[in-house]
Amino acid sequence: MDTKQDQRIRPDQSSDCSLDPSDIIPQLDRIIDEYDGTEGALIPVLQSAQNLLGYLSREVLIHISESLKIPFSEVTGVVSFYSFFSTHPRGKHIVRVCLGTACYVRGGKEVLQSLEKVLGIRVGETTEDRLFSLEVGRCFGACGLAPVVMVDDSVHQRVRPAAVRDILDQYREEVSDAS
Ligand code: FES
Numbered sequence: 001m002d003t004k005q006d007q008r009i010r011p012d013q014s015s016d017c018s019l020d021p022s023d024i025i026p027q028l029d030r031i032i033d034e035y036d037g038t039e040g041a042l043i044p045v046l047q048s049a050q051n052l053l054g055y056l057s058r059e060v061l062i063h064i065s066e067s068l069k070i071p072f073s074e075v076t077g078v079v080s081f082y083s084f085f086s087t088h089p090r091g092k093h094i095v096r097v098c099l100g101t102a103c104y105v106r107g108g109k110e111v112l113q114s115l116e117k118v119l120g121i122r123v124g125e126t127t128e129d130r131l132f133s134l135e136v137g138r139c140f141g142a143c144g145l146a147p148v149v150m151v152d153d154s155v156h157q158r159v160r161p162a163a164v165r166d167i168l169d170q171y172r173e174e175v176s177d178a179s
Protein backbone atom coordinates (compact mmCIF):
# COMPACT_ATOMS: atom_id res chain seq x y z
CA MET A 1 0.00 0.00 0.00
CA ASP A 2 1.28 3.49 -0.80
CA THR A 3 2.57 5.81 1.86
CA LYS A 4 3.03 9.55 2.25
CA GLN A 5 5.95 9.22 -0.14
CA ASP A 6 3.68 8.21 -2.99
CA GLN A 7 0.38 9.98 -3.25
CA ARG A 8 -1.38 8.11 -6.03
CA ILE A 9 -4.35 6.92 -4.03
CA ARG A 10 -7.33 9.17 -4.32
CA PRO A 11 -9.69 10.12 -1.58
CA ASP A 12 -13.33 9.25 -2.08
CA GLN A 13 -15.06 12.17 -3.77
CA SER A 14 -18.50 11.37 -2.42
CA SER A 15 -17.91 12.88 1.01
CA ASP A 16 -19.98 15.78 2.17
CA CYS A 17 -17.79 18.74 3.14
CA SER A 18 -20.69 20.42 4.90
CA LEU A 19 -20.95 17.74 7.58
CA ASP A 20 -19.85 18.30 11.13
CA PRO A 21 -17.67 15.45 12.48
CA SER A 22 -20.31 14.55 15.08
CA ASP A 23 -22.88 14.07 12.27
CA ILE A 24 -21.15 10.95 11.04
CA ILE A 25 -20.77 9.21 14.41
CA PRO A 26 -24.02 7.18 14.28
CA GLN A 27 -23.21 5.93 10.77
CA LEU A 28 -19.61 5.30 11.78
CA ASP A 29 -20.77 3.27 14.78
CA ARG A 30 -22.75 0.98 12.50
CA ILE A 31 -19.63 0.41 10.40
CA ILE A 32 -17.52 -0.23 13.51
CA ASP A 33 -20.13 -2.77 14.68
CA GLU A 34 -19.76 -4.63 11.39
CA TYR A 35 -16.04 -4.99 12.09
CA ASP A 36 -16.57 -6.06 15.69
CA GLY A 37 -13.78 -8.44 16.63
CA THR A 38 -12.24 -8.41 13.17
CA GLU A 39 -8.49 -8.19 13.00
CA GLY A 40 -7.18 -5.37 10.84
CA ALA A 41 -10.37 -3.33 11.20
CA LEU A 42 -8.59 -0.03 11.74
CA ILE A 43 -7.73 0.84 8.13
CA PRO A 44 -11.14 0.03 6.63
CA VAL A 45 -12.85 1.90 9.47
CA LEU A 46 -10.62 4.93 8.90
CA GLN A 47 -11.35 4.76 5.17
CA SER A 48 -15.08 4.62 5.83
CA ALA A 49 -14.86 7.59 8.20
CA GLN A 50 -12.93 9.60 5.64
CA ASN A 51 -15.41 8.68 2.92
CA LEU A 52 -18.23 9.95 5.11
CA LEU A 53 -16.64 13.18 6.28
CA GLY A 54 -14.03 13.90 3.62
CA TYR A 55 -11.20 13.88 6.15
CA LEU A 56 -10.37 12.53 9.59
CA SER A 57 -10.98 15.03 12.36
CA ARG A 58 -9.42 14.62 15.80
CA GLU A 59 -12.86 13.96 17.25
CA VAL A 60 -13.44 11.12 14.78
CA LEU A 61 -10.00 9.65 15.43
CA ILE A 62 -10.61 9.65 19.19
CA HIS A 63 -13.96 7.97 18.65
CA ILE A 64 -12.40 5.27 16.47
CA SER A 65 -9.59 4.76 18.97
CA GLU A 66 -12.04 4.29 21.84
CA SER A 67 -14.49 2.14 19.88
CA LEU A 68 -11.86 -0.24 18.52
CA LYS A 69 -9.86 -0.10 21.76
CA ILE A 70 -6.72 0.83 19.88
CA PRO A 71 -4.33 3.39 21.43
CA PHE A 72 -4.82 6.88 19.97
CA SER A 73 -1.10 7.05 19.14
CA GLU A 74 -1.44 3.92 17.04
CA VAL A 75 -4.43 5.35 15.18
CA THR A 76 -2.65 8.62 14.40
CA GLY A 77 0.46 6.67 13.41
CA VAL A 78 -1.52 4.77 10.77
CA VAL A 79 -3.18 7.98 9.55
CA SER A 80 0.13 9.75 9.11
CA PHE A 81 1.71 6.75 7.38
CA TYR A 82 -0.76 6.43 4.52
CA SER A 83 -1.04 9.26 2.03
CA PHE A 84 -4.71 8.78 1.31
CA PHE A 85 -5.67 9.74 4.85
CA SER A 86 -6.08 13.43 5.52
CA THR A 87 -6.62 15.17 8.84
CA HIS A 88 -7.68 18.39 7.14
CA PRO A 89 -10.71 19.14 5.00
CA ARG A 90 -9.87 18.66 1.35
CA GLY A 91 -11.16 20.30 -1.76
CA LYS A 92 -13.69 18.82 -4.16
CA HIS A 93 -10.86 18.24 -6.64
CA ILE A 94 -7.40 16.98 -5.73
CA VAL A 95 -4.69 18.45 -7.96
CA ARG A 96 -1.47 16.45 -7.84
CA VAL A 97 1.72 17.55 -9.52
CA CYS A 98 4.27 14.85 -10.25
CA LEU A 99 7.74 15.70 -9.03
CA GLY A 100 9.26 12.35 -9.94
CA THR A 101 12.54 12.50 -11.84
CA ALA A 102 11.15 12.56 -15.40
CA CYS A 103 8.53 15.19 -14.57
CA TYR A 104 10.91 17.27 -12.49
CA VAL A 105 13.53 17.57 -15.23
CA ARG A 106 10.84 18.41 -17.79
CA GLY A 107 9.42 21.30 -15.84
CA GLY A 108 7.27 19.81 -13.08
CA LYS A 109 8.58 22.30 -10.56
CA GLU A 110 7.61 25.25 -12.76
CA VAL A 111 4.17 23.71 -13.27
CA LEU A 112 3.80 23.43 -9.51
CA GLN A 113 4.82 27.07 -9.03
CA SER A 114 2.27 28.12 -11.61
CA LEU A 115 -0.47 26.12 -9.88
CA GLU A 116 0.44 27.65 -6.52
CA LYS A 117 0.19 31.10 -8.05
CA VAL A 118 -3.10 30.53 -9.89
CA LEU A 119 -4.74 28.76 -6.95
CA GLY A 120 -3.25 31.08 -4.34
CA ILE A 121 -2.30 28.17 -2.09
CA ARG A 122 0.76 26.08 -1.27
CA VAL A 123 1.19 22.31 -1.38
CA GLY A 124 -0.97 20.66 1.25
CA GLU A 125 -3.52 23.48 1.29
CA THR A 126 -7.07 23.84 0.03
CA THR A 127 -8.59 26.85 -1.70
CA GLU A 128 -11.01 28.93 0.33
CA ASP A 129 -13.94 27.86 -1.85
CA ARG A 130 -12.99 24.22 -1.09
CA LEU A 131 -12.82 23.47 -4.80
CA PHE A 132 -9.14 22.46 -5.06
CA SER A 133 -6.48 20.89 -2.85
CA LEU A 134 -2.89 20.90 -4.06
CA GLU A 135 -0.55 17.97 -3.53
CA VAL A 136 2.59 16.51 -5.04
CA GLY A 137 3.43 12.94 -6.00
CA ARG A 138 6.60 11.09 -6.94
CA CYS A 139 5.58 9.20 -10.08
CA PHE A 140 2.19 8.51 -11.60
CA GLY A 141 3.52 5.87 -13.99
CA ALA A 142 3.21 8.13 -17.01
CA CYS A 143 6.81 9.32 -17.29
CA GLY A 144 6.70 9.37 -21.12
CA LEU A 145 4.05 12.09 -20.86
CA ALA A 146 6.02 14.28 -18.45
CA PRO A 147 5.40 16.67 -16.89
CA VAL A 148 2.20 15.21 -15.59
CA VAL A 149 -0.55 16.66 -13.41
CA MET A 150 -3.42 14.58 -12.12
CA VAL A 151 -6.74 16.12 -11.22
CA ASP A 152 -8.73 13.47 -9.41
CA ASP A 153 -8.53 10.47 -11.79
CA SER A 154 -7.61 12.41 -14.91
CA VAL A 155 -4.05 12.62 -16.18
CA HIS A 156 -3.02 15.86 -17.85
CA GLN A 157 0.09 15.30 -19.90
CA ARG A 158 2.96 17.49 -21.06
CA VAL A 159 1.59 20.33 -19.00
CA ARG A 160 3.07 23.78 -19.53
CA PRO A 161 3.01 26.30 -16.69
CA ALA A 162 0.95 28.66 -18.86
CA ALA A 163 -1.70 25.98 -19.38
CA VAL A 164 -2.63 25.32 -15.76
CA ARG A 165 -5.31 28.01 -15.66
CA ASP A 166 -7.13 26.38 -18.59
CA ILE A 167 -6.92 22.97 -16.90
CA LEU A 168 -8.39 24.30 -13.67
CA ASP A 169 -11.11 26.18 -15.54
CA GLN A 170 -12.46 22.86 -16.85
CA TYR A 171 -13.23 21.88 -13.26
CA ARG A 172 -14.58 25.30 -12.33
CA GLU A 173 -16.97 25.10 -15.30
CA GLU A 174 -18.23 21.73 -14.08
CA VAL A 175 -19.33 23.44 -10.88
CA SER A 176 -21.02 26.37 -12.62
CA ASP A 177 -22.73 24.02 -15.12
CA ALA A 178 -24.15 22.01 -12.24
CA SER A 179 -25.50 25.07 -10.41
S1 FES B 1 8.06 10.84 -13.01
FE1 FES B 1 6.18 11.82 -13.34
S2 FES B 1 4.92 10.24 -14.11
FE2 FES B 1 6.78 9.25 -13.68
